[in-house]
Amino acid sequence: MRSYARSIALYERTKKSLAGGVSSNVRYAATPVPLFFTRGEGARLYDVDGNVHIDYVLGNGPAILGHAPKPVVAAVAESLADGQVYAAQHPRETELAERLCALLPGIEVVRFATSGTEAVLMAFRLARAFTGRTKILKFEGHYHGWTDQAYISARPSLNEAGPAEAPVPVAGSPGIPASVLEDTVVAGWNDLDRLAQAFARHEGEIAAVIMEPVMVNGGPTEPKPGYLNGARELCRANGALFICDEVITGFRAGLRGAQGRYGVTADLTIYAKAVAAGFPLAVVGGRRDVMDTLDKGVMHGGTYNGNVQSMAAALAALDVLEAGDGAVYRALEARGTRLMQGLAGIARRHGHGVPVRVQGLPAIFQVFFTDGPAPSNYREAVACDRDKALAFHTALQDEGIRTNQQAKWFLSTAHDDAIIDETLAAADRAMAAIA
Secondary structure (H helix, E strand, O other), X not given: OOOOHHHHHHHHHHOOOOHHHOOOHHHHOOOOOOOOEEEEEEOEEXXXXXXXXXXXXXXXXXXXXXXXXXXHHHHHHHHHOOOOOOOOOOHHHHHHHHXXXXXXXXXXXXEEEOOHHHHHHHHHHHHHHHHOOOEEEEEOOOOOOOOOOOOEOOOOOOOOOOOOOOOOOOEOOOOOOHHHHOOEEEEOOOOHHHHHHHHHHOOOOEEEEEEOOOEOOOOOEOOOOOHHHHHHHHHHHOOOEEEEEEOOOOOOOXXXXXXXXXXXXXXXXXXXXXXXXXXXXXXXXXOHHHHHHHHOOOOOOOOOOOOHHHHHHHHHHHHHHHHHHHHHXXXXXXXXXXXXXXXXXXXXXXXXXXXXXXXXXXXEEEEEEOOOXXXXXXXXXXXXXXXXXXXXXXXXHHOOEEOOOOOEEEOOOOOOHHHHHHHHHHHHHHHHHHO
């Protein structure tokens, strides 16, 4: 059994000066306490107790090239002597903007921000200004940041969420005013009929529909065939913008994101996390006529937007990701598929005491503990056995494998075949421990 004595002591010390002992509430979800790490390299993290972890959390997605990738670190190191923020433009911004517009589906023009959360707010403002409407439609189980306007029905209790055919908006935190809920419409994802019904109930009121094109935060789930294009067409028919939140799927689901993978184009798209391989950067991009409202009075600002180091990191990351028209993704797909199939096979070998479905994409997936059908939406995902998922997470951690508490896995290019072999051997022992 691993020791976490130093993490426990440091957490108790930190709570005296840092609210809750963490800088993000998401970090509470760790066992036995939020762990403290000293460094990361490739696919591994090293904690203050000397434990080594094969990391499948990857900062919740950004570290697509693993920890401290040499090309990115070298580019950032070289940029440091150039300064950090100018309150002015610089050539790296121009180069990155041009490359993103040339690469990504439907992106005619971009604007940079620092975090996915604030980029979502920019997209909401653009949609409302462009359409003259106020309501935003979002889906149960889809997470778009922690702000008042966005943190609604991200993980609602089904006792509060209302009927599946007409969910009610549920504030995700104390301090969110009821008035914000009035401008939010909630629907169940992956069902075009329910989306059409929501449009009918709020005819002429919805400015935009926002979704994760692959549900990730509510449990990695792919869209049903035709769903994304169907949703886009419903938006067009009802005068609303279609917004894809690719904060997680962008540069992870593939070189051109989930939209490139599934053949759909949004009006606005939000990218973050993997776009700069671990450095803080978010992007809003899309149709020029919508984005041009920024030139017509729609306010967006930010001291650190387009900062030198994030631009340098993103350019270096793109060099790696674009090489050979995305050759690294072919390796990532193969290794992720082998890992998913291996985990499913391990579960089968350990018998019916551990019924699982391994679901998602090779670069991001989840081990669902259920003997029912594969989840296709949030309500089905949340009905899976979370206690068993937590037990598996804990058993994996004891074996040196770091996932999140829902048994969700992110993959990086640093997870080579040897690491996949090591992971599967550890997962076999962990699955035996909970069977």
